[in-house]
Structures are given as C-alpha cells and as structure tokens.
Amino acid sequence: xxxxxxxxxxxxxxxxxxxxxxRNPAFRYEYLAAQAxxxxxxxxxxxxxxxxxxxxxxxxxxxVSLRPLSESDFGDLAHVFSxxxxxQQPFASLDADKRLQAARASLDKxxxxxxxxxxxxxxxxxxxxxxHPVGAILLTLLPDEDPAEWDSFHWREPPPADCIERRLGRxxxxxxxxxxxxxxxxxxxxxxAAAAAALRDLG
Numbered sequence: 376x377x378x379x380x381x382x383x384x385x386x387x388x389x390x391x392x393x394x395x396x397x398r399n400p401a402f403r404y405e406y407l408a409a410q411a412x413x414x415x416x417x418x419x420x421x422x423x424x425x426x427x428x429x430x431x432x433x434x435x436x437x438x439v440s441l442r443p444l445s446e447s448d449f450g451d452l453a454h455v456f457s458x459x460x461x462x463q464q465p466f467a468s469l470d471a472d473k474r475l476q477a478a479r480a481s482l483d484k485x486x487x488x489x490x491x492x493x494x495x496x497x498x499x500x501x502x503x504x505x506x507h508p509v510g511a512i513l514l515t516l517l518p519d520e521d522p523a524e525w526d527s528f529h530w531r532e533p534p535p536a537d538c539i540e541r542r543l544g545r546x547x548x549x550x551x552x553x554x555x556x557x558x559x560x561x562x563x564x565x566x567x568a569a570a571a572a573a574l575r576d577l578g
Contacts, residue, residue: 382415383412383413384412384413384414385410385411385412386411386413387409387410387411388409388410388411389409393406393411396411400416401415401416401464402414402415402416403415415468421522421523423522424571426571426574426575427575429567429568429571429572430568431568431572434561434565435501435561435562436561436562438503438504439502439557439562439565441499441500441501442500443495443496443498443500444495444498444499444500444513448511449482449483449486451508452478452482452500453475453478453482454475454478455508455509455510455552455553456478456481456482456511456552457471457474457475457477457478458555459510459553459554459555460478460552461555466478481550482513482550485515485550490528490547490549491517491528491530491534491544492515492516492534492538492539492544493513493515494514494515494516494539494546494574496539496577497514497546497570497574498511498512498513498514499511499512499566499569499570501553501557501562501565501566509556509557510551510552510553510562510563510566511551511566512548512550512551512567512569513548513549513550514547514548514570515546515547515549516538516543516544516545516547517529517530517544517545517546517547518530518531518534518544519543519544520545522545528547542577542578548567551566551567553566
C-alpha cells in the first residue's frame with residue numbers, strides 16, 4: 376500500500392565502492408549499470424488477535440476521549456498520521472510536504488475502499504479536549520485467507536456490498552497511530568481495545 380512513497384536512492388560508484396558500503400537492514404542494496412540503488416525496506420509482521428482474550432479497555436489519558444470515526448474526521452487526521460510515522464519507513468524517507476501528501480493518499484485509499492471495505496463500526500478516533508485529534512484506529516475487511524500469503528490482503532473480486540452485514544472476510548487493522556506527543560500513555564492500547572470490543576459486538 377506504500378510502494379509509491381518509497382524513494383530509491385541512486386549513486387554512481389565502482390563495484391569496489393559498492394562492496395565497501397556499510398549495510399543497514401532498513402534498506403535493500405542493488406548494483407546495476409555502475410550505480411548503487413538503495414531502496415527502503417519496510418518490515419511487515421502478521422499476527423492474529425483473539426478477540427475473546429483481548430482485555431477490556433483501560434483508562435485513557437486525562438483530557439483524551441474516544442469516539443467512532445466519521446467521514447468528517449479524515450481531513451484533520453492526515454497531520455496526526457504524518458507526525459506519527461515521521462520516523463517509520465517508508466514515510467521517514469520523505470520530506471514534510473511529501474509525507475503529508477502520502478498521509479492524505481493513504482487515508483483516502485482506505486476511505487475509498489482501496490484497502491477493502493471500511494469497517495466504520497470498529498474504527499475510532501482519539502481526541503484531546505473533545506475536538507483535537509491525537510490518534511486513530513482504522514479497520515478494513517479482508518478475504519478470510521492466510522495472512523502470511525502475499526496476496527491475501529486484496530480481494531480478487533469486488534466484495535459483495537453487504538459483506539460486512541454477512542460477516543464475510545476477516546477484520547484487519549489497516550492503520551493505528553498516535554501523535555508522537557501522546558505516544559506511550561495508553562492511547563493506542565485504548566484504541567485497540569475499543570476496536571476489539573466493537574468487533575465482538577458485531578459478532
């Protein structure tokens with residue numbers, strides 16, 4: 376979902392210079408046509424969450440509250456998204472303007488169904504002092520297949536319009552993020568617990 380935002384660094388050099396380059400696991404190193412090509416390499420982890428064992432939501436930080444995410448929230452979320460992923464690849468390789476552009480594109484893709492049907496009932500926003508967004512969790516519906524398979528994150532055919540009502544597919548945490556100024560205080564945990572509770576209520 377982020378490939379278009381992964382810039383490749385190209386540097387002319389000799390094969391000997393390429394061999395001498397220090398290696399960082401966050402990048403893929405290739406040598407073609409007398410040039411070194413360095414590509415950021417995001418890491419992906421797959422896990423299945425047992426909703427029945429998910430603990431109930433704990434207290435959220437003072438002055439922060441959770442509410443269901445609505446269409447009108449997306450415009451304000453892009454800045455929080457951009458700040459939250461400032462140091463995470465592939466967004467860390469982008470300047471501030473491009474990172475904000477990537478944030479808007481990523482959120483628009485989810486809202487438009489590009490990541491699968493949006494599970495509005497289980498998506499939440501964290502707000503400070505009732506209106507300032509500080510984090511969010513956004514869920515989509517994916518095919519009910521092995522998440523370790525590379526093509527399991529895309530519907531091969533358009534899903535039925537009533538796929539959520541029919542409980543088809545598998546809920547997927549497509550994005551969860553918290554402003555860096557609010558990270559580590561329990562907001563992300565509270566968002567995850569709220570989404571899990573909503574999914575249990577949905578059956």
